[in-house]
Amino acid sequence: MAGVHVSTTVNGDAVDFVCEPGEPLLDVLRNRLGLTGAKEGCGTGDCGACSVIVDNELVCSCLVLGAEAEGRKIETVEGMADGDKLHPLQSKFIEHAALQCGICTPGFLIAARALLKKNKNPTEEEIRFGLAGNLCRCTGYDKIVRAVQAAAAEMRGA
Amino acid sequence: MAYDTNYTGQKFKVVGTRPLRPDGVDKVTGRARYGADAFAPGQLVGLVLRSPYAHAKIKKIDISKAEKLPGVKAVITSADLPDLTNGDSGMYDILVNCMAREKAFYDGHAVAAVAAIDQTTAKKALKLIKVDYEVLPHVTDVDAAIKPGAPVLHANMFTDGVEPKPKKASNIAKRTEFGHGDVEQGFKEADVIVERSFKTEQTHQGYIEPHACLANVGPDGQGEMWVCTQGHFVYRNQCAQLLGIDAAKLRVTASEIGGGFGGKTHIWAEPLALALSRKANRPVKLVMTRDEVFKASGPTSSTSIDVKIGARRDGTITAAQATLRYQGGPFLGMWAELGAMTSYACYDLKNVKTVGYEVVVNRPKVAAYRAPSAPMAAFAVESVVDELAAKIGMDAVEFRIKNAAKEGTKSSYGPTYGPIGIGPTLEAAKNHPHMKAPLGKNQGRGMACGFWFNFGGQTCTSLNVTPDGSVTVSVGTIDVGGSRASMGLIAAEELGVPYEDVRCVVADTSSLGHNDMSDGSRVTFSSGMNTVIAARNAKKVLIQRAAKMWDIPEDAVTWEDGYAKPAGANAGNFPPLSLKEIAAAAANTGGPIAGHNEFVADGAGVSFATHICDVELDRETGATKVVRYTVIQDAGKAIHPSYVEGQYQGGAAQGIGWALNEEYIYGKNGQLQNAGFLDYRIPVCSDLPMIDTVILEIPNPNHPYGVRGVGETSIVPPLAAIANAVSNAAGVRMTHIPMSPPRILKALDEKAEKKAAKAKAA
Numbered sequence: 001m002a003g004v005h006v007s008t009t010v011n012g013d014a015v016d017f018v019c020e021p022g023e024p025l026l027d028v029l030r031n032r033l034g035l036t037g038a039k040e041g042c043g044t045g046d047c048g049a050c051s052v053i054v055d056n057e058l059v060c061s062c063l064v065l066g067a068e069a070e071g072r073k074i075e076t077v078e079g080m081a082d083g084d085k086l087h088p089l090q091s092k093f094i095e096h097a098a099l100q101c102g103i104c105t106p107g108f109l110i111a112a113r114a115l116l117k118k119n120k121n122p123t124e125e126e127i128r129f130g131l132a133g134n135l136c137r138c139t140g141y142d143k144i145v146r147a148v149q150a151a152a153a154e155m156r157g158a
Numbered sequence: 159m160a161y162d163t164n165y166t167g168q169k170f171k172v173v174g175t176r177p178l179r180p181d182g183v184d185k186v187t188g189r190a191r192y193g194a195d196a197f198a199p200g201q202l203v204g205l206v207l208r209s210p211y212a213h214a215k216i217k218k219i220d221i222s223k224a225e226k227l228p229g230v231k232a233v234i235t236s237a238d239l240p241d242l243t244n245g246d247s248g249m250y251d252i253l254v255n256c257m258a259r260e261k262a263f264y265d266g267h268a269v270a271a272v273a274a275i276d277q278t279t280a281k282k283a284l285k286l287i288k289v290d291y292e293v294l295p296h297v298t299d300v301d302a303a304i305k306p307g308a309p310v311l312h313a314n315m316f317t318d319g320v321e322p323k324p325k326k327a328s329n330i331a332k333r334t335e336f337g338h339g340d341v342e343q344g345f346k347e348a349d350v351i352v353e354r355s356f357k358t359e360q361t362h363q364g365y366i367e368p369h370a371c372l373a374n375v376g377p378d379g380q381g382e383m384w385v386c387t388q389g390h391f392v393y394r395n396q397c398a399q400l401l402g403i404d405a406a407k408l409r410v411t412a413s414e415i416g417g418g419f420g421g422k423t424h425i426w427a428e429p430l431a432l433a434l435s436r437k438a439n440r441p442v443k444l445v446m447t448r449d450e451v452f453k454a455s456g457p458t459s460s461t462s463i464d465v466k467i468g469a470r471r472d473g474t475i476t477a478a479q480a481t482l483r484y485q486g487g488p489f490l491g492m493w494a495e496l497g498a499m500t501s502y503a504c505y506d507l508k509n510v511k512t513v514g515y516e517v518v519v520n521r522p523k524v525a526a527y528r529a530p531s532a533p534m535a536a537f538a539v540e541s542v543v544d545e546l547a548a549k550i551g552m553d554a555v556e557f558r559i560k561n562a563a564k565e566g567t568k569s570s571y572g573p574t575y576g577p578i579g580i581g582p583t584l585e586a587a588k589n590h591p592h593m594k595a596p597l598g599k600n601q602g603r604g605m606a607c608g609f610w611f612n613f614g615g616q617t618c619t620s621l622n623v624t625p626d627g628s629v630t631v632s633v634g635t636i637d638v639g640g641s642r643a644s645m646g647l648i649a650a651e652e653l654g655v656p657y658e659d660v661r662c663v664v665a666d667t668s669s670l671g672h673n674d675m676s677d678g679s680r681v682t683f684s685s686g687m688n689t690v691i692a693a694r695n696a697k698k699v700l701i702q703r704a705a706k707m708w709d710i711p712e713d714a715v716t717w718e719d720g721y722a723k724p725a726g727a728n729a730g731n732f733p734p735l736s737l738k739e740i741a742a743a744a745a746n747t748g749g750p751i752a753g754h755n756e757f758v759a760d761g762a763g764v765s766f767a768t769h770i771c772d773v774e775l776d777r778e779t780g781a782t783k784v785v786r787y788t789v790i791q792d793a794g795k796a797i798h799p800s801y802v803e804g805q806y807q808g809g810a811a812q813g814i815g816w817a818l819n820e821e822y823i824y825g826k827n828g829q830l831q832n833a834g835f836l837d838y839r840i841p842v843c844s845d846l847p848m849i850d851t852v853i854l855e856i857p858n859p860n861h862p863y864g865v866r867g868v869g870e871t872s873i874v875p876p877l878a879a880i881a882n883a884v885s886n887a888a889g890v891r892m893t894h895i896p897m898s899p900p901r902i903l904k905a906l907d908e909k910a911e912k913k914a915a916k917a918k919a920a
Binding site for chain 1: 179194
């Protein structure tokens with residue numbers, strides 16, 4: 001197997017890895033870098049459980065090749081908290097019981113953060129469409145939407 | 159130890175509050191470890207080869223080429239899983255389902271498996287396995303499977319429950335019957351009778367986490383398994399039996415579980431991972447793809463149901479009957495039986511009869527899906543109830559209130575009810591503002607009721623007081639949606655310590671006695687009750703130790719608000735001893751302080767719900783949108799109300815997906831056409847409204863806190879509530895679930911044609 005050598009940045013840290021040419025970024029994160037926060041729910045970009053940020057762009061890491069990470073900045077759920085201070089989305093998800101099993105939570109947090117970067121004060125409808133690429137089977141989304149609304153309000157200082 | 163589990167009406171300090179869940183931080187930071195998140199030194203990748211045919215004889219499997227591929231460490235077939243089931247036909251079916259033997263019974267049925275050093279090598283090895291199939295005729299539809307001339311799956315299947323035993327093999331595995339009274343007489347007393355047939359398509363639980371395990375069996379015959387499961391003890395027992403390992407030598411640790419809803423109550427590829435590990439002498443990690451989850455785990459039944467109900471003009475139901483056909487995949491299930499039991503559980507009926515037929519077809523083995531079988535039966539029955547109410551000119555809610563079961567009612571499935579919540583949920587629905595809100599254009603409103611038994615089962619729990627006075631609770635029931643928070647609340651309530659001082663963990667199979675699975679909405683009921691008993695047992699020890707510290711008799715000490723106190727003035731004048739102080743002295747007063755209990759949790763309280771739903775119909779596209787939804791359900795007692803609401807909302811959302819969109823679509827070749835989340839579309843955030851909840855608390859007399867169980871009932875009414883709403887909006891009765899746009903358009907077209915024909919005739 002001829003591996004591809006990749007130099008990239010993950011959650012602010014310089015990282016080097018060797019991967020197979022056809023290996024998804026998700027597999028690299030999980031199996032080579034030990035970052036198992038991003039989950040594989042489908043492997044076809046339909047569930048959003050593997051959501052990460054690549055150069056400020058929200059992507060399904062199962063649809064990005066590890067080799068494409070060369071020279072990019074990658075952000076995952078593991079880098080969301082600032083030391084022992086949770087991101088407001090993280091605390092609001094816990095406070096609002098916006099997770100039951102929690103498997104979709106990392107993807108939702110990453111997608112919600114990307115949404116709030118673009119839109120600081122989204123309506124309920126904007127939140128619902130902004131998170132429509134992420135599947136949750138436990139909550140019916142009600143408490144997720146409320147948690148995002150609460151986090152957005154806190155981040156605006158409202 | 160003796161204990162009393164009766165409801166006492168005690169006032170609560172922390173139970174009923176909404177503290178943060180103990181696993182919250184792990185789950186929002188990516189630290190929580192799920193099935194696929196474990197790694198072992200030297201682990202191999204396990205993959206499964208699956209039949210592309212719906213029904214085929216396996217004539218020969220040649221694994222020689224795959225075995226020779228460099229990097230392949232083990233290849234297994236059914237030959238590596240000899241039949242050790244000892245005449246247990248249920249376990250034999252499980253064995254056959256895990257790995258096909260003489261025949262493959264469905265598209266996706268496992269026929270061989272490999273373990274290799276990496277994914278690429280394992281995939282190559284699968285391609286080198288040569289299976290010689292003889293393709294057989296197949297059948298996937300539940301009605302087609304019982305027609306004369308249908309391909310018969312098992313030559314030795316003679317319908318059980320029929321006298322005399324049939325002479326010919328068929329795809330009807332079993333017939334069951336429930337009810338009482340005389341329905342023929344009851345129909346004679348009816349002024350109005352409605353009779354209709356319904357169909358529902360197969361759906362999947364749709365948990366986001368695919369099945370995953372890490373199996374490790376050594377040459378000493380001892381094994382370990384890390385696995386996402388709803389019941390690690392059951393997985394251990396069944397895997398140990400199929401592999402011929404002593405249960406005590408197979409230690410199973412449950413990962414965090416990424417959803418199950420019943421689908422992780424059965425073993426699927428776990429025995430294969432263990433067999434591969436045993437053969438390769440290395441750890442094997444086996445993770446299903448989403449495609450495999452759809453094709454080869456356990457979706458729910460597709461069904462075909464006939465319902466007939468008669469009533470007098472005053473609104474009294476005089477007779478009710480139902481014939482229910484549920485397919486269970488290729489093996490005998492209990493699915494029609496559960497449908498037949500639940501059909502009329504909401505009503506107080508003089509004459510009722512339900513008959514269930516378990517049907518086998520060439521689809522994956524059906525597993526439980528949240529209140530298994532009840533949603534389909536409720537869809538059929540509640541649709542006819544609505545139609546009947548309309549025919550006699552009665553309001554749909556009033557009609558149900560008039561016929562609702564109550565305390566003392568002999569249920570349609572046998573037992574006589576104690577205090578129950580169907581009446582109160584209906585009254586709450588009647589008075590809910592949702593019921594009176596105006597509807598917009600093309601909108602319709604529907605409501606429906608639902609029932610689920612709830613379950614107790616075998617439970618074993620330990621509570622330990624640590625030397626610093628904090629408390630651990632070890633349960634053997636998987637936390638599927640926040641139950642560790644509930645156990646923490648219960649232990650804190652009993653001991654009088656802060657919730658934050660308690661940590662609840664799910665112990666592995668070697669650390670506790672057997673526990674049944676997290677199913678039947680049983681966890682907060684049974685592990686909760688066991689936590690109460692374990693805490694009370696620990697309190698007895700704490701009292702003994704305080705008595706020793708004060709040198710007074712045990713019966714002179716009482717426990718109050720987290721402190722041991724002298725029981726009265728005669729006992730002596732001692733300042734109260736906190737749990738922490740007693741714990742700190744434990745080494746000198748008799749050693750560790752613990753409470754424990756094991757039991758079969760009897761007395762689960764039945765649960766009822768009423769749902770109200772508004773839909774808006776797009777008459778051009780046939781698309782339906784749920785615009786408002788209200789869940790009213792009896793919880794008995796909500797230990798942590800946020801997670802009770804979560805169960806109500808989650809069940810409703812799954813029901814909405816089932817009602818409007820989700821279905822297994824099989825091609826003529828018997829292959830599943832939509833084995834992925836793109837084509838099997840579960841509701842996304844933008845598909846749903848907020849889901850309002852009303853928690854009623856009618857205490858279960860058989861639980862110290864009144865808990866009933868809340869997880870499953872919420873999925874029972876939605877199919878019917880939405881069907882009633884869509885039927886009201888469309889002006890035509892919908893009888894086939896899901897009510898996808900093509901089905902709605904067809905119904906609207908047929909209605910228009912009928913109208914046109916009528917106009918022409920006039």
